[in-house]
Amino acid sequence: MGSVFSHHRTNADRSAKDRSRHKEKIEKAIREGIHDIVAEESIIGQDGKKKIRIPVRGIKEYRFVYGQNQQGQAGSAGDADVKRGQKIGQKQKKGKGKPDKAGNKPGEEYYDVEVTLEELAHYLFKDLELPDMEQKQMKEILSEKVKRKGYRSDGIRPRLSKKESAKQRIKRKMAAKKQGEIKIDPETGEEVFPFIEQDLRYKHITVTQKAATNACIFFMMDVSGSMTTEKKYLARSFFFLLYHFIRSKYEKTEIVFVAHDTQPYEVDEDKFFGRGTGGGTMVSPCIDYVIEQANKRYNPNSWNLYAFHCSDGDNWGEDMDRTIASNETLKQMCQFYGYCEITPEDERIKWGNGTTLSEAYDPYEDEKFKIGRIYRKDDVWKVFREFFRS
Amino acid sequence: MSDWNLQDLQDWDDRICEIAKKHGLDWYPITYETCDYYEMLGNMSYHGMPTHYGHWSYGKSFEQQHSQYQHGMTGLPYELIINSDPCISYLMLENPLYLQILIMAHCVGHSDFFKQNRNFGYTRADTVVPRMRNAKKRIQSYCEDPHIGIDKVESLIDAAHAISYQVPRYPMDIPNLPEEYEKYRLDNLDKVKKNKVDARDLPYKPEYDLLGFCAAYGEHLEDWQRDVIEIVRDSAYYFMPQIRTKTMNEGWACFWHYKILHELELPQGLHLPFLKSHNQVVRPHVGRINPYHLGFHLFNKIEERYGLEECFIAREVHNDESFIRQYLTREDCEELNLFSFSAKKDHYEVDDVSDEEGWENVKNVLLRQTAGNSIPTIYADSIEDGYILVLHHEHDGRDLEISYAEKVVKHITHLWGSEVKLITMVDDAPYEI
Numbered sequence: 001m002g003s004v005f006s007h008h009r010t011n012a013d014r015s016a017k018d019r020s021r022h023k024e025k026i027e028k029a030i031r032e033g034i035h036d037i038v039a040e041e042s043i044i045g046q047d048g049k050k051k052i053r054i055p056v057r058g059i060k061e062y063r064f065v066y067g068q069n070q071q072g073q074a075g076s077a078g079d080a081d082v083k084r085g086q087k088i089g090q091k092q093k094k095g096k097g098k099p100d101k102a103g104n105k106p107g108e109e110y111y112d113v114e115v116t117l118e119e120l121a122h123y124l125f126k127d128l129e130l131p132d133m134e135q136k137q138m139k140e141i142l143s144e145k146v147k148r149k150g151y152r153s154d155g156i157r158p159r160l161s162k163k164e165s166a167k168q169r170i171k172r173k174m175a176a177k178k179q180g181e182i183k184i185d186p187e188t189g190e191e192v193f194p195f196i197e198q199d200l201r202y203k204h205i206t207v208t209q210k211a212a213t214n215a216c217i218f219f220m221m222d223v224s225g226s227m228t229t230e231k232k233y234l235a236r237s238f239f240f241l242l243y244h245f246i247r248s249k250y251e252k253t254e255i256v257f258v259a260h261d262t263q264p265y266e267v268d269e270d271k272f273f274g275r276g277t278g279g280g281t282m283v284s285p286c287i288d289y290v291i292e293q294a295n296k297r298y299n300p301n302s303w304n305l306y307a308f309h310c311s312d313g314d315n316w317g318e319d320m321d322r323t324i325a326s327n328e329t330l331k332q333m334c335q336f337y338g339y340c341e342i343t344p345e346d347e348r349i350k351w352g353n354g355t356t357l358s359e360a361y362d363p364y365e366d367e368k369f370k371i372g373r374i375y376r377k378d379d380v381w382k383v384f385r386e387f388f389r390s
Numbered sequence: 391m392s393d394w395n396l397q398d399l400q401d402w403d404d405r406i407c408e409i410a411k412k413h414g415l416d417w418y419p420i421t422y423e424t425c426d427y428y429e430m431l432g433n434m435s436y437h438g439m440p441t442h443y444g445h446w447s448y449g450k451s452f453e454q455q456h457s458q459y460q461h462g463m464t465g466l467p468y469e470l471i472i473n474s475d476p477c478i479s480y481l482m483l484e485n486p487l488y489l490q491i492l493i494m495a496h497c498v499g500h501s502d503f504f505k506q507n508r509n510f511g512y513t514r515a516d517t518v519v520p521r522m523r524n525a526k527k528r529i530q531s532y533c534e535d536p537h538i539g540i541d542k543v544e545s546l547i548d549a550a551h552a553i554s555y556q557v558p559r560y561p562m563d564i565p566n567l568p569e570e571y572e573k574y575r576l577d578n579l580d581k582v583k584k585n586k587v588d589a590r591d592l593p594y595k596p597e598y599d600l601l602g603f604c605a606a607y608g609e610h611l612e613d614w615q616r617d618v619i620e621i622v623r624d625s626a627y628y629f630m631p632q633i634r635t636k637t638m639n640e641g642w643a644c645f646w647h648y649k650i651l652h653e654l655e656l657p658q659g660l661h662l663p664f665l666k667s668h669n670q671v672v673r674p675h676v677g678r679i680n681p682y683h684l685g686f687h688l689f690n691k692i693e694e695r696y697g698l699e700e701c702f703i704a705r706e707v708h709n710d711e712s713f714i715r716q717y718l719t720r721e722d723c724e725e726l727n728l729f730s731f732s733a734k735k736d737h738y739e740v741d742d743v744s745d746e747e748g749w750e751n752v753k754n755v756l757l758r759q760t761a762g763n764s765i766p767t768i769y770a771d772s773i774e775d776g777y778i779l780v781l782h783h784e785h786d787g788r789d790l791e792i793s794y795a796e797k798v799v800k801h802i803t804h805l806w807g808s809e810v811k812l813i814t815m816v817d818d819a820p821y822e823i
Contacts, residue, residue: 003403003420003494004476005396014432018449021544025446061447062552062798064766064783067791072732072741074756076674076683082729084748086740088677 025059147206155202164201172199215250215304215335217243218290221272222311224261224281231342235310236273237380238340242308245388250304256293260286262316266293281314283357287326294333305334313341313356320360327361331369338387340372394487396424402491402654409653410498414702415646417501418515419476422494426483430470431455433480437629438472439522443529443621445547469493473504473632475515488660492667495650499643506706507638509631512563518628525621532614546615549801550622555765556600557626559634564627567599567606589773596769596782600802601626603770609777609807619805633762634709641685642705644672645693648686674726679756687726688717710761714753723749730755758786766790768812779806783814790814792823799823 082088151164173193176182183192219239221227227235247253257272259265261279264286287309294305307330315323331337341358358371365371372383399422410417425433435452436442471479479497481490504510514521529547533540568587574594575582582594589607597603601623605616632639651664672686692701704713723744730741730752742748742755757763767784774780779802783790795812803810812823 002400002407003422005399005403005422005424007396007424013428015435015449015452018435018444018446019452020449021444021446021540022449022453059446059450060797061548062794062801063555064553064768064798065791065794066764066766066788067794072730072755073759074728074730074752075677075679077727077729077743078674078676079727080676082727082740082743084740084743087734088731088738088740 022059147208148203149206150204151201152204153198153201155204159203159205161201161203165195165199168199168201169193169195172196214252214254214302215246215306216254216256216294216298217246218256218258218294218305218307219243219272220258220260220264220286220290220307220309222261222281222283222309222314223259223272223277224279224314225277226281226312226314228344230344231310231312232273234342234344234374234377234380235340237377238310238374238384239308241380241384242306242338245384246306254298256290258286258290258293260289264289280316281311282319283309283311283315284319284322284326287323287330291326291330291333294330300333307334307337308340309338310340310342311357312343313358315357315360317355320355323357324360324364327364327369331364334368336387337369338372339369340374340383342374344375392483392486394490398487399481399490399494402487403494405654406491406495406498406650409650410495410502410646413646413649413698415498415502416505417477417498418474418505420471420494420497420501421476421478422481422497423478424481424483427459430480430482431459434470438470438478438480440478440519441523441526443522443526443547444533445551446544447548447551469496469500471497471500472518473510473513473515473628474518475505477501477504478519486663488656488663489667491654491656491660492647492651492664495647495654496643498650499646500639502646503635503639503642503705507631507635508707509561509635509709511561513628513631521624525624528617529621532618535614538614543618546618546804547622549804550601550619552798552801553600553768553805554622554626555630555633555762556598556768557602557623557630558598559630559762559767561631564624565599565602567597567602590777592773593770596771598767598769599623600768600770600781601805604802604805607773608805611805611807630762631709633765634711635761637679637681637685637688637710637760638705638708638713639685640682641687641689644668644682644686645689645701677731679728679759684714684726687722688713691719691722692717711757711763714757714760718753718756720744720746720749723752728752728756758788771813777808779808779810781810781812783812785815789816792816792821796823 151161173182176193184190185192219242221232221235221239223232243253243255255269257267257269259267259272260281260283261277262282262285266289290307294300294303298305327337339357339361341356358373361369361371370387372379372386374380374383403422431452433439434455435448442448469479471477477497477500479493481493485493504513504515529543532538532543571587571592571594575584575587578594582591584591592607593603601619605611605619605623608616608619611619648668651661651668656664672680672683674680674683689701689704692704704717708716727744728749729743730748731738732741742751744752766788768781769784771780771782781799781802783795795814799810799812814821814823
């Protein structure tokens with residue numbers, strides 16, 4: 001009796017499909033963890049090369065396991081001499097900045113993925129498209145780009161190419177030699193063969209016109225009393241995504257932060273997410289301000305304009321009509337205008353009376369103007385996708 | 391390149407088989423397949439099954455093993471053999487001849503164990519390969535079914551895998567639960583006063599087969615869902631004996647490869663590297679239990695103390711728990727230098743060592759982590775109003791990791807189709823999830 005031997009006839013890479021499903025899950029985990037990542041990062045002032053570490057929780061397979069009070073394990077000490085009560089080894093701690101709970105748990109798996117913001121953007125945004133970008137490029141103001149392109153026999157003095165001209169003269173000289181046409185200076189005995197007009201070569205320059213891909217994003221946010229820290233935190237995550245997404249599509253991106261209560265205030269990033277003011281809310285002055293500034297500073301004919309507004313839906317009732325009118329104007333100017341209403345779950349019931357902005361805006365939603373609603377952290381990514389799904 | 395060809399393997403195998411037979415080993419014939427390391431990793435991810443249903447967790451397992459291998463953290467296991475008739479084993483092309491010889495002798499030990507140990511009596515080794523192939527096809531067809539799709543199938547398998555260790559530990563044929571319950575009703579008419587089995591009275595006694603119970607009585611389950619759960623259940627019953635006998639199985643295989651290779655009278659050039667590899671395999675892992683080490687040691691001691699005949703009996707009737715309970719002596723604990731330790735606030739501390747007063751404690755701690763005893767035991771206790779499945783944890787002093795248990799209960803809810811709760815103890819107080 002013997003065994004049977006054969007060479008394994010492999011069906012290629014058998015785990016390939018299961019590996020790609022696993023990878024998809026990790027990518028999803030990164031996306032779902034995005035709000036935790038972005039909470040730490042400031043939106044602007046980063047060149048995209050900065051590396052950030054993302055702890056991606058391993059896709060865990062949960063089972064019933066024993067916890068902390070396992071009450072001891074047995075092991076072999078090998079050749080070592082162990083005594084009762086002896087300390088052996090530190091417990092490992094994983095995940096910096098985590099309270100000591102992590103790491104002691106059974107098999108907490110973290111994949112620490114180090115990515116640049118650029119890569120992150122690519123990772124997150126690879127299957128999303130900016131709406132209406134192409135159309136805009138057509139009527140874009142073109143920026144000129146100068147490029148060298150060969151040599152010509154005509155040109156202006158500063159562009160004379162000595163090297164090419166010398167080459168031409170050499171060519172002509174060789175030809176003349178064959179013909180025996182080179183004169184000799186009788187006094188010095190040297191050949192006389194000067195440059196002539198036809199030898200001269202000039203660098204040729206072409207001007208290409210390149211579509212200027214500039215974008216400006218207006219971030220508007222309600223900072224009135226009702227906007228709590230939690231809401232701002234969600235807004236911040238949302239703005240972070242928007243900024244990095246749009247940035248990844250354009251060469252140059254500018255941001256204008258406009259906070260508002262009943263008045264608009266153009267502020268820097270810190271103040272924008274910083275302390276709020278008290279009091280009521282009026283949206284139209286803010287939108288009007290953005291329209292005004294856009295016209296003044298970012299000519300819609302040469303800039304791709306984006307506007308996003310986050311609020312908790314609160315607006316002074318009398319202002320609603322004017323807001324909607326202004327909204328229309330802004331929408332026409334922009335490539336895309338998004339409104340996002342942030343209402344944490346526990347507040348959803350309270351807003352029984354009074355029309356929220358999203359309700360008022362609802363009939364006007366179209367391709368260029370979209371409304372998103374964020375109730376909890378997970379929605380940030382969902383709304384973002386809604387906005388840009390092509 | 392390798393210093394062998396298939397003919398060499400065949401020749402050595404003939405001699406190995408001859409020696410093994412002479413000693414009275416009786417094993418399933420073995421089919422060896424050679425493969426490269428990458429294919430080996432692929433096969434390992436699927437427990438060595440030539441075909442196995444797909445699930446992302448196997449991709450994860452591959453990635454982990456592959457990256458560990460590439461970082462040199464672990465070598466590949468030398469041998470991979472599955473409990474089937476005939477056994478299928480893989481030989482890596484990269485291995486030198488002496489190692490292949492060692493592996494083949496080792497595999498004979500495993501194959502004998504699969505065939506002879508009573509724990510494997512119900513694993514239906516003759517049909518496992520077609521069963522797995524069939525399961526793969528069915529699961530694939532559910533993935534491709536436009537009404538189902540891979541996402542649903544995957545999350546169902548996620549849920550089923552979460553309790554794939556929650557099957558009876560003792561060897562038994564996979565029961566048809568509804569039939570079992572009907573039989574029980576008829577046998578206990580004085581207790582169960584109903585004309586037919588009423589699901590809401592179930593289970594009549596603690597039911598450890600959670601997958602089976604969910605598949606049979608879960609609410610709103612579609613046929614394909616029951617089928618997927620049954621597939622995972624079948625494989626859970628199939629693998630449980632291997633979990634229960636890891637130490638013995640490896641010990642037996644090492645015991646025999648060692649004996650056989652000595653009798654093969656290998657030339658020096660093969661014998662020395664063989665001894666080196668053997669010592670690598672059966673060395674103690676400091677701070678842990680190396681099942682190869684412990685099992686090899688114990689079978690050698692049994693032979694020394696009671697004769698070879700006793701070894702054959704032990705390999706037939708025991709599982710790791712009863713095996714260690716019966717044969718591990720104080721002398722062994724001392725020789726193996728076993729100790730127990732536990733986690734303190736920020737370090738580990740030695741609790742007991744294998745001396746006169748400590749060795750039994752150490753042995754008890756060891757028993758609680760072998761033979762699948764490190765897996766908590768959970769059973770279905772009853773069904774409450776609202777079709778709430780009530781699970782109990784057999785608390786033995788060790789608390790469950792609650793954060794995990796919560797996730798698993800959620801998974802069971804998925805399978806059960808209705809509410810599920812789990813009763814356990816945390817810090818000596820009752821705790822309900």
